[in-house]
Amino acid sequence: xxxxxxxxxxxxxxxxxxxxxxxxxxxxxxxxxxxxxxxxxxxxxxxxxxxxxxxxxxxxxxxxxxxxxxxxxxxxxxxxxxxxxxxxxxxxxxxxxxxxxxxxxxxxxxxxxxxxxxxxxxxxxxx
Numbered sequence: 344x345x346x347x348x349x350x351x352x353x354x355x356x357x358x359x360x361x362x363x364x365x366x367x368x369x370x371x372x373x374x375x376x377x378x379x380x381x382x383x384x385x386x387x388x389x390x391x392x393x394x395x396x397x398x399x400x401x402x403x404x405x406x407x408x409x410x411x412x413x414x415x416x417x418x419x420x421x422x423x424x425x426x427x428x429x430x431x432x433x434x435x436x437x438x439x440x441x442x443x444x445x446x447x448x449x450x451x452x453x454x455x456x457x458x459x460x461x462x463x464x465x466x467x468x469x470x
Contacts (some may be wrong), residue, residue: 344368344460351465356449358427358469364420364437364462372415375445377458378422380433380467387436389453391422394445400452404430427469434464 350362362378377392391401391411399411410423420437438458445452 346439346460346462348435348437348462348465351435351467353468353470354427356428357425359425359465360427362422362424362435362437362465362467364422366418366420366439369395369439369460370415371413371418371420371439371441375442375452375457376411376438377414377421377438377440377452378411378420379436379438379447379455379458380431381436381464382433385433387455388433389450389455392445392452393420395443398445398447400445400447400450402453410416422470424467427467429469432467432469434466436464437462 345367364393375394378390379387381387393399393411406424412421417434439460
């Protein structure tokens with residue numbers, strides 16, 4: 344199982360970036376897939392997730408600005424980030440949980456403990 348992120352970089356406030364996560368060794372359509380981020384000195388934070396039915400959840404701070412999607416044919420996970428702000432600066436990680444449906448109750452989808460596999464991360468810097 345391998346997850347490889349790409350698409351990070353530096354952007355000015357108000358700009359956009361699209362992150363991608365290429366998956367191998369498993370089929371994204373059958374797992375709960377998530378994006379997390381970690382800023383310096385802070386804990387890793389759940390940003391969004393999507394499950395096999397296409398149901399999604401977002402942390403409040405990115406609602407209306409970020410969009411998660413999956414390309415099942417290419418086995419790739421995407422995160423479209425618009426209206427970026429300096430507080431979005433972090434290393435972004437994709438992750439996979441061994442469950443068809445994300446645990447949306449009590450925002451359990453945002454807990455790192457449910458995800459078994461992680462990418463290496465990609466840096467996003469907003470200035």
